[in-house]
Amino acid sequence: SRSSPSRGCWWAQSALVVWEIGAGTVVLFCSMEEVEECHACHNQIRQALRGADDQWWALEARLEKAEEEVLSCHAEALKGWFGLSTTALSDWAEGGLRTKVRGRVHKILLAPMAARMRRQVDFSGGQPASNDQDAQSIGHILDELLDRWETEVDPLVGEADAVDERLARRAKRRAKFGAAPDPAQADAKQRSSAWAPARGALDAFRAPVQRLVEFVEAEVSEEVIARLAAIVPAVVARAVCDFHFQGYAFEFEQLEAWWDGARAALQRREGLWQRLLQEEGLFVRRIERGIEALRAAGHRYQAFADFGAGQVVAGMALGTAPVPGWPAEAVSLLASAISDFRKRLRPIRDCAAWRVVEAAKSIHRRLRADSPLPERPQWELVGRQEGAGAICQAVDAAAQQSGQPPVTAGADPAEMALVLMRRLDGLVALLGELRDAFHAEVAPGAGGVGDTLAEVMRAAASMSEELLVLLDEPSQAGLDEWLGRWDQFGEAIGSQRLEAAMAVMPPVLESSLPLERRKVRRERLVLLRGVQALLDDVGFRRRLAGVPGAGGASAAESRAATSGAQQEAGNAAGLALSMPPAEAAPSVQSPRGGYQPRRPRRESEANADASPHSPFAQVAASSSAPAEGPIATPAPAPTPAPAPAPAPAGVTVPAAAEPPSPPRAAAGAAAVAASGGSPPRLPAAALAAPERLTAEAAAEAVLRSGVATASSSRPETPSTRPGTPSWLLPPWPRPNTPSLASWTRPDTPSTACDDAEATPVPRWKFVSGEYVQMRPTSSASRLPPLMPSQLPPSRRSTREAPASVW
Incomplete structure (x- = not known):
């Protein structure tokens, strides 16, 4: 159909949507041939991914089966060499023998192949991880491809198909009512915009999947799998x-x-x-x-x-x-x-x-x-390096709690002044705690350690107040001037005053103190040594204030010095020997060596094909084939991989490597598969109580479904009674083996009823607020049927029926 020349012309030629505007301008949209090509490419990529996934599962199943066979065949030899028990050979606990063996098989045989597959496929364009931990964290390349396919590419194709179906229905309605062709241009644009993302995703997947197919055909073939299985022993x-x-x-x-x-x-x-x-x-x-x-x-x-x-x-x-x-x-x-x-x-x-x-x-x-040695004062056993490390740790911890990050060289003067002030505030608080602790031992004003610490604290607080002035007018010159005064901090006090104050302190016998008080006193003395280092060492003062580029020990070196000094002090007091090592427990970390186990197969993937290992669609194309051509799939395996031995608890067995089903379940599945339909649907009563399923209900279900199921409880032999239609089934049970008595009526009166069909009758009731048993003569109770043995002899002959009637 054509429209007026002024508005343009639209027509369909060779399934190509064309729009001609004015003087020959032609705009091409997505054609139906291109849509079919996208569908074909989508199916090829899906089959190739499924085939590669099945082949890798077959490889893992074959290796695991070979491992099971080796351990079962040589179990007695291993027990004799290493004293293994049967429990150890089946220990799948984390860190157990089987877990270690399975991890070694994966590390030696599967990890190098998975790394080569990742390098050849080059899906993300990056190189494989450099160490085992990174290689385990990135996962398997097949899982990455499948996840990206299911979460990104497949939904795009599905959305485009939905748009196509909607546009086809719309075009059919327009053709039916003879509408103008102008909306067809909008439909073509909509189809083109719907298929553009899907086509781009398929083009991006085409080359990696082609390389994956080439790798699987070359290195995961049946010959390679057999060779790897031979290496497993x-x-x-x-x-x-x-x-x-x-x-x-x-x-x-x-x-x-x-x-x-x-x-x-x-x-x-x-x-x-x-x-x-x-x-x-x-x-x-x-x-x-x-x-x-x-x-x-x-x-x-x-x-x-x-x-x-x-x-x-x-x-x-x-x-x-x-x-x-x-x-x-x-x-x-x-x-x-x-x-x-x-x-x-x-x-x-x-x-x-x-x-x-x-x-x-x-x-x-x-x-x-x-030869007893005199006890040395604890103050003499504390080193200055240990004290410097302890006071640095305390000030660093206070600065980290404030949330102020450290500054680097060349930082803004205002930011630098703020960091210095926060660290000095932490130092002032620490000096105040030490002053109060030593004032508890020597009264203030007596010239003790507490008075010296109070003077140091006032000097540090004064330096912190000068930083407030610097924050009002921040400048590099003002910061340099403050740092010069900080370098001279404590020279007027001197560390000798602390030594003199400690000398006049009353002696304390450390061995007479409880353990907790001894530890607290030693921590205070260590911090006091740190204050002494602050008063003497200019470099340490800059390090403590947090000046960038200042010298001094790092936090790790300070901790090492602290632990070393404590050990030396302990050795001076007594012999410190650690106990010999005991028997080591096995490590629970299984060295998988960079191989990340595959994720469990989804049910949709496992049931995508009828066979455990679906044969691939066609023989792979040569490596010289262009990437734009159809994606080849590896050749089908001649024989499917055998099922492995039962896997450990908590390990999901892949669908391609699932163990065979039990005989009874397998027989039912085979019968259903032969019928081409679903399993027989039983009545609701049978589903609610399977143990009460009667022969009539079972026969009715079989006749309804059309599937002839054989009983698995006894063999099919001529001695077994053949099946009986439901309208010929007697109302009483019969033995499986036919006999003369099986076709005769049992010794039961004709008024007998099945206990299961009888309505349950209450035997108790409430009378005047009490729960009492009902009387046998009550109308609500029902007597059981009389048996022939309970009847009088005169009535028994008239009640019984001749056997020939039945």
């Missing part, structure tokens, strides 16, 4: 050996570190060390020789462990190295090395180390009893 054997060796190796590292520290602490006391060598030199030498032997045993284990990991497995996976199968001889060597390591470790850890510690403590007590 070596990987499992190495994982089991490492699981047992790493626990003992961790204990050895703890023991070696403990002995280095304990020996250094003992050798600092020359008299104690010499006495220990004289009395317990045998155990000391046993520890040292045992540690050397354990170190050599560890090197021997590493020399024997030349299989199941590293470049050897990489060569096997690529096909450049032969696959040996189960390494029985190598596992035997590693098991003997582990046994030797354990036999050498336990005597040292459980006997010799404890003997040396107890002997050293006993010798130390005897030495102190023979």
Whole structure:
């Protein structure tokens, strides 16, 4: 159809929507051929993603099945080598043997392939993560593609299809009523705007999915899967050996570190060390020789462990190295090395180390009893570096609570003055607490430590007030002038006044104080040492005020100095030896080595195809094919991957690797599938109470559904009675095996009724507010039917019917 020349001309030619305006200007919109191309591209990408996903699940299922077979076939050998129990071989707890073995299989065989897949697909344009933790956090590239497809691309295509359907209905109505063709231009524009996002998303997905298909065909083929499954025995054997060796190796590292520290602490006391060598030199030498032997045993284990990991497995996976199968001889060597390591470790850890510690403590007590040392004042044991670190931590904590961020060099003078004032306020508050604490020991005005601290606090408060003047007129010159006065802070007071004030303080016997009071007093003395460093050191004053670029110890160095000084003070008072390490618990962290396990398959993905592994649509195109061409899919696998052994609790089994269903459920599913319909629908009564389902209801359901189901409780043999239509079923139960008595009426009067069909009758009622039992003669009660054995002989012959009638 055409419109007037003044308004333009619209027509449909070769399914291409064209609009001609004025003197030959032509605007092209989205054609129906392009829509069909988008649909074809959408289907190809979806089939390719589904095929790659199925093939990867088949790979994981094959490897897991190979792992199960290896452990089941060599269970007795592993029990003999390592003393494993049946429970340990099925321990799926976090940190258990099975979890470690499964993680090692994933790390050695799947993680490198997943990394290569990510590099080749290059979906996001970035490189893979550099370490295992980042690689685990980004997930699997297949999951990323599927998630993006389901959340972004598929909805866009669905929206465009909905727009197409709506426009088609509108065009059909216009054609029916002969409307003008002008609205067709608006429809074409609307179709073009609806399909533009979908086409852009499909174009962006085309190249990555094509590279994914090429990778899956090349490196996840049946040949590669079979080769990787053949490597699983070596990987499992190495994982089991490492699981047992790493626990003992961790204990050895703890023991070696403990002995280095304990020996250094003992050798600092020359008299104690010499006495220990004289009395317990045998155990000391046993520890040292045992540690050397354990170190050599560890090197021997590493020399024997030349299989199941590293470049050897990489060569096997690529096909450049032969696959040996189960390494029985190598596992035997590693098991003997582990046994030797354990036999050498336990005597040292459980006997010799404890003997040396107890002997050293006993010798130390005897030495102190023979020549008691005078108790030194705690003030002399506190170092200035420890005090500087403690006061820095206190001021830093106060500044962090205020929420003021630190400043850098070249900051605004007003901002710098505000930071300095906040830190000085924290220092003034700290000095006030110390002053009050020492005034409790020496009265104010007596020239004690509290009076000196009060003078220092007033000087710091004066410096803080000068910063208020600087905030009124901020300038770099005023800030430099204030910093010059801060450098001279405390010179008029001096740290010698604090030493003199501490000398006149009444002596305090530290050993007589309770533990809590002793700790509080030591913390105050440490802060007092920090005040002394503030009065003496210009660099420390700048560091404490927060001046950018000032020297002084960092927070970490201050904490290290504090802990070191505390340890030195403890060693001066007594021998501080840590206890030998105990038996190490297995680590619960499973080293997956950068392989992020796939997310559980959604039900829509699992049931997308009839078979567990849907065959791919067509053979993959060559790598030289242009990206604009149709997306090829890998060739179908000749045989589907077998189902793996049952997975651990909490682990979702992929749909492609689900174990077979129970026989009864499988028979029902097969019957339903053969009928091509849904399972038979039973009556509501049968659904509410399955145990009361009668033979009539079951036969009616079978006849309604048209599916002939066989009973799974007994075999199909000629001895079984054939099925009976519902209108021939007798009202009483019959045995499964037919006999002469099965077709005769039972010894029951004709007035008998089924107890289940009888209406329940109340047996109790309320009378005058009491719940009493009803009388048997009440009209609301119903007597049970009489049995023939209960009838009199005269009436029994007349009530019974001849058997031939039935």
